[in-house]
Structures are given as structure tokens and as C-alpha cells.
Amino acid sequence: MSPVTRRTFLADSAKASALLALGGGSMGSLLSACGNSTSGTSESSTLAVEVDEGQNANPFKWFASDMQSAVGVSPKIIGLPFVGQYEKIVSEMITRSNVYDVLIFPPFFVGDFVAKGFLHKMTDFGNEADFKLDDVLPVYRDPYLKRNGNLYAATYDGDQLQLAYRKDLFQKAGLTSPPKTWDDFIAYSKELHRPPNQYGNAFYGQRGFCYGWFINVFAANGGQWFTADMKPGISSDVGVKALETLLTLKQYAPPNILQIGYPELNDAYLKQNTAMVIQWNDLALKAEDSTKSKTVGMNGYAPSPVRNYMPYSRVMAISAYSSNPHNSYKMIQYMNRSEIAIKYVYDPNCGEDPYRTSLLNDVNAVKDHSGKPSMSPDAAASYVAANKAGIAIGYPELSIPGAPRYIDILDLKVNEALSGSSSPSQALKACADEWNSITTSLGKDQQVKAYGDWVDSFHKVGIQY
Amino acid sequence: MAAFLKRKPRLGGRRFALLTVAPATILLVGISIFPLAWALRLSFMQDNLLSIATPRFIGFANYGHLFHDRLFWTSLGVTAVFAISVLTVQLVIGLVIALALDRLPRYQQVLATILLIPSILSPSVVSFQWKQLFDYNNGVLNWALGVLHLPLQGWTASARGALPALVLVDFWEWTPFMVLLMFAGIKSLPRPVFEAARVDGSSGWQVLIFQTLPLLNRVIAIAVILRLIGAFKIFDIIYSLTAGGPGTSTESLAFYTYVQGFRYFDLGYSTAMAFITLILITILARLILGFMERPVGRPAGRTA
Numbered sequence: 001m002s003p004v005t006r007r008t009f010l011a012d013s014a015k016a017s018a019l020l021a022l023g024g025g026s027m028g029s030l031l032s033a034c035g036n037s038t039s040g041t042s043e044s045s046t047l048a049v050e051v052d053e054g055q056n057a058n059p060f061k062w063f064a065s066d067m068q069s070a071v072g073v074s075p076k077i078i079g080l081p082f083v084g085q086y087e088k089i090v091s092e093m094i095t096r097s098n099v100y101d102v103l104i105f106p107p108f109f110v111g112d113f114v115a116k117g118f119l120h121k122m123t124d125f126g127n128e129a130d131f132k133l134d135d136v137l138p139v140y141r142d143p144y145l146k147r148n149g150n151l152y153a154a155t156y157d158g159d160q161l162q163l164a165y166r167k168d169l170f171q172k173a174g175l176t177s178p179p180k181t182w183d184d185f186i187a188y189s190k191e192l193h194r195p196p197n198q199y200g201n202a203f204y205g206q207r208g209f210c211y212g213w214f215i216n217v218f219a220a221n222g223g224q225w226f227t228a229d230m231k232p233g234i235s236s237d238v239g240v241k242a243l244e245t246l247l248t249l250k251q252y253a254p255p256n257i258l259q260i261g262y263p264e265l266n267d268a269y270l271k272q273n274t275a276m277v278i279q280w281n282d283l284a285l286k287a288e289d290s291t292k293s294k295t296v297g298m299n300g301y302a303p304s305p306v307r308n309y310m311p312y313s314r315v316m317a318i319s320a321y322s323s324n325p326h327n328s329y330k331m332i333q334y335m336n337r338s339e340i341a342i343k344y345v346y347d348p349n350c351g352e353d354p355y356r357t358s359l360l361n362d363v364n365a366v367k368d369h370s371g372k373p374s375m376s377p378d379a380a381a382s383y384v385a386a387n388k389a390g391i392a393i394g395y396p397e398l399s400i401p402g403a404p405r406y407i408d409i410l411d412l413k414v415n416e417a418l419s420g421s422s423s424p425s426q427a428l429k430a431c432a433d434e435w436n437s438i439t440t441s442l443g444k445d446q447q448v449k450a451y452g453d454w455v456d457s458f459h460k461v462g463i464q465y
Numbered sequence: 466m467a468a469f470l471k472r473k474p475r476l477g478g479r480r481f482a483l484l485t486v487a488p489a490t491i492l493l494v495g496i497s498i499f500p501l502a503w504a505l506r507l508s509f510m511q512d513n514l515l516s517i518a519t520p521r522f523i524g525f526a527n528y529g530h531l532f533h534d535r536l537f538w539t540s541l542g543v544t545a546v547f548a549i550s551v552l553t554v555q556l557v558i559g560l561v562i563a564l565a566l567d568r569l570p571r572y573q574q575v576l577a578t579i580l581l582i583p584s585i586l587s588p589s590v591v592s593f594q595w596k597q598l599f600d601y602n603n604g605v606l607n608w609a610l611g612v613l614h615l616p617l618q619g620w621t622a623s624a625r626g627a628l629p630a631l632v633l634v635d636f637w638e639w640t641p642f643m644v645l646l647m648f649a650g651i652k653s654l655p656r657p658v659f660e661a662a663r664v665d666g667s668s669g670w671q672v673l674i675f676q677t678l679p680l681l682n683r684v685i686a687i688a689v690i691l692r693l694i695g696a697f698k699i700f701d702i703i704y705s706l707t708a709g710g711p712g713t714s715t716e717s718l719a720f721y722t723y724v725q726g727f728r729y730f731d732l733g734y735s736t737a738m739a740f741i742t743l744i745l746i747t748i749l750a751r752l753i754l755g756f757m758e759r760p761v762g763r764p765a766g767r768t769a
Binding site: 090094115206257412418430441 | 516620708712730
């Protein structure tokens, strides 16, 4: 046996370390595969699900164990903030990170995500028929899920703005029906305004989504996002009038209106401080839940006057960099099933709303995920009817390449006007200039085509635009 | 032993010197200079991660665009107002508290420890607690105004009030740091000079103006530079409390750079903006250092 010198000791140690590293790695992979993989595939059964944190992750948590037994996968939730979700997803996807398997995001990201190749086609792993698209409400179907004829996503949430109003206060003021026009809305707000204990109305005034409440009025005035050759529609007289309407409504709103975002707007209504609000439609479920609301049984629901803007919503898609795309498909298909969806879209503890025709057919289906009715039969009938009526006059959210940027600039300028830093016409003119720059930077011809395709997709499903 | 000492080194003096400085140089180049040079190159490119166009060299176009970008000038104005406000308030109040602390030897350790707390809190925690305090309906500040029968305030809800609200948060978070710097400076001043001044009949005010402040000027300059850099980089409390709003009333240079870089993914333009910020801070720091290098004034009181 040769003597052990320092040199041979170091060389042997290095060899042993290398062997351990290789062997250990393989062993680790083997163990990991045994513990996690679905039989027949090498994919992990625990999938990273990106979703805006909070109540919108709840359905995945509620059904985790059932999902495991039914399709052999379970979620690991990765929560992102509601505002700022876009930049966080893009920052990961740009680096081709496989940190997410299933992505949940609003469809106005779809244009950018498809253009940049961030999403798998759903049909790479199964059939369109798996998602029973015929049962998905047309407005949430092709325009939200498809690009160039390919299916990239499945629906998770069917958002729309909706009016919630206090029937008792309306009665007291002699108002017999919800406002049908924006002039009515202003008049009602004025009539019901009794500060500091009761405000006529409230809306989302915080930076992030205040543009949505502007578009809601803009749509009612007959406005369009762009002309066919991509000239911005917002700086027209119709746009200026809409922003002036919002400024008028600000006079009959809580004084901290610029601090009011989604939870604050819920609070403003649920704590009996506000006679009527336009909010995402999950507010109704919370308003009828005595653990969340002081207004149970006092509420009426109706679509927004004239047109009903449908901002946000959520879709589920497979990250192009996921290591587990087949299993991701199984998870998405499971959560999209109508028999599962009906258990979460009427639960007041999440923010998901009905997106299938079958979910709006039976008011008795308005139950939480444990099967307990979430509303009284009257309230359920009013809520479901408002959802149906809202969809019939739905106004689409912009979803073309660059949409997050167009929308962010619009939101900034609407917020500037609301804060009094600029007049409505100055704000919208500045916004239109920025929109033109964005269009130029993204290529005008491509944008004209993308916008035209997007408008066509709405026309095809019978949405007036 | 003698043979060992006589043996010529295997490496020449110059080569040995190069070898010894090499690790530090490689680290400096790799960690500091290379990223900076890469970023400088990026600032001359049109490079948007969301664009299908290939990145291309566009010379000074990004810098030129800055001069016509209204939001850039707005954010520069917001940053300047914020920096001047926080520096002035924190410097004056920090100095006053430090002088008071100097006169309370029994409580110095306890007070210094308590004072440190705001500065060691995570900015997100600070923002969260101030969000609660500023809340219109349930916030303590409005509760206090209500008790005093004063009108309730929107705090961060108005374009006029939001920036002062952020100054207040920064004041709360960073004044203690200023106090500790000043206090350390005061403690290091030569005591015989002050004793001599008192023997010479100088009043407390004269000692402060003609001795303490001139002798403290280097500490003040360092404190001002550190806080100036902090104020120019202000981002976290803006992101958490106002998101730059209402409108653009609290959109600082750092926040606007973030928006361009991480919301619109316009890397070239946002990097150009970051370099302009770097140049501005460097110029201001140089001016303050110039002030620091001035000779200290003559001592106060009677002279022989």
C-alpha cells in the first residue's frame, strides 16, 4: 500500500466528493421522483400556482385534497399582490424561470403573454372539449381565452362591475328603482348624500384600477378604446364628459375617495356608510354574509347604467417554462369543471364570480363551498338577474399587446384628474399622446391588426362594441 | 536557515505586487465596475423586454428623451421637495435632540436604544403601520383630530397632503438615525475647548453657534450626504403607501425609474434615468464635501 501523501489525499478527496455529488444528485432525484411524481410521468404532482394573494387563492386551498384524489395533483400557492402582479410575472418569465406551473391572471395580460411566448397552448396537452367551452359565457370565452384561433387559457373568474344599492335608503328617499342613466346616478347620489354618516356613492379612486370606473361611464357614453386605425378614443368629448361625471360623483363620495381601493370600497358599503356603490360583482355575496356586512337583507343589485364594464376577471394558463405542463393541464381542467366551479363562484370567501351559463341557470345554486346557501332566495334572484343583465350589456376590457401599459397610463391620468392635478381634457389629451407613443413603439401595423382581431372576437360572440 | 533567507523569491517584486492586488481587483471589476459599465451601455440602447424589436444602439436618444418627458421632471421635482424637506427637518430636529441627549447622561443609553427602533424596522412594516395611522375612518391620527373637534384629513388621499405625509413617515423613521450621528459627533468634540469658552464667558448660544456647529460640520456633512442619498433613493414607503399617487404627486425619481424599468420593461430608458440620478447625487455630494473641507472658524468668546 503506498503511503498517503498530501497530494494523493487531496486528489482522492476530490474524486470522492465528485462521486458523492453525482451519486447524491441522482439519488436525490430518484427519491424526489418517488415522493412526488404522478405515476406514469416524471412530472411533480405538487404544482406551483401563481395567483393574486388573498381570497382568490382560497378555491385552490378548499379543493386541494379533492383535487389530489380526483386527478393526482395538488397546489402550492405562490401569492402575488393584486396591484403589481403583471410586473412580477413578467420579471420571472423573461428569465425563463420555471418557478410557476399554473398562472392565474386577468385576460388583459393575454395579448402580451402570447406575443412573448410565455404560455403553452392548452391543446398541446388535451382537447378543447375538456373545457366545455360551449357552456362558458361567450363574453368570457374566445376574446379572453384564445389568440389566433388557439386556446391559451381556461376561465377561473367572470368579473363585471355591478351596482349594489341600499333598498331601505332608496325607499326612504322615494326612489323606486336603481338609476338607469348616469344623470340619474348623479341625481340619486346627490339626493342620498348625508355626510359624514352617509355618502351618496363611492367608487375605486385609488391608483391601480380607478380607470375602470372611468371606462364604465365612458362606455355608457358610447366611447371606444381606439378607432380602427388605433387613434385613441378616450380624449374625445365622450371621454372628457365621462371623466367630468366621475369628478361630479366625487362630490357625493367619502372625502378619502382617492384612498379607496377594492377592500376599502367593500367596507364603504358593508359598514352602512354609503347608499350605493359600483363594485366588482362579488360584493353582493359579501353584502349578504352577516359575518362581513351590516347591510344583510337591505340590498338590491343591478347592472351599471347603460353599459357594464367587465374589468379584470381571471384565467388559468400553463407557463411555457413549467416543468410539469401535463399535470398543470390536469389541475386547470379540474378547477374549470362546472361541478367544481359552482362550489366556489358563489362563496363569499373568495373573489371568483360565475363564468358559465350553467352557473347562472339556477338561483338555488347560490351556495358556498360547503353547500350552505350564501344568500336569501330573494337576494340570490336579484344577484343572478343582475349578473345576467350585466353580461348582456357588457363592455370589454382591452386585451391586445401592450394593454397593461395602455391601461396603466390611463389609470395614472384619471387619477391625476381625480386629484385635481389636471383638468379632464388635459389628463385625457396627455393620455392619448402616451397611447400614441406606445402604439408607435409596438409597431402601428401590428397593433391595428391585433386590435381589429380583438374587436372581431367580440362581434363574433354578439357583444356590442 | 541562512540559505533560505538568501534564496531569491520566485516571483519578482512587481509580479508579486500584481498577484496580491489581483483578487481585490477582480472582485472590484466583477462586482462594481462591470455591472456599472454594462448598465451605462444599456442606457445607450433601445431595449424593451416586451418589444419584439431587437435591442439596438441609439446613442444619447434615451437621455435626450428625458428632457422632454414631463413625468421625469415631475418626479425630479417631487424628489427635490422631498429631499429638501426631510433633510431640513431631520437635521434641525436631530441636532436639537442630540444636544438634549448630551445633557442627560443618566438616560443616554436607554434613550439611544429606543431611538434606534424606527430605523431598524423593515420599511414594509413602517409603511403598514403608517397606513393604519393614516386610515381615514379607523386611523389614530383622525381619531385624535376628531377628539379635538378638528376636521378629519385624507392624509395620503389628496395631491397636496400625500407628500407631506410621506415626509412625516420618513421623519419618524430616520430622524433617530440623524440624532445618533449627531450625538456621536458631539461626544467626540474636544471638551477643553468648551470649558475654555465658558471660562472666557461665552453664552450657551455663542458656544453652539461659534464652536459646536463649526466643529461638527464634518459630521453634519456626512449625515446630510447619507440622508440625501436615502432621500433620492426613496421608493419603499412610496410603493407601499401611495404607489406614486394621487396622480403623480408622490412619484419620486426612484419610483418613476422602477415604473419604466419593471412595469413597462423599458430597460434602456430606465437605466438612463438611473444614471442621471447617480450624476445628480454625485454633484450634490461633491458640493457638500466641499463645504466639509472648509477650515473650521475661530473659537468664540474673548481672544487675548
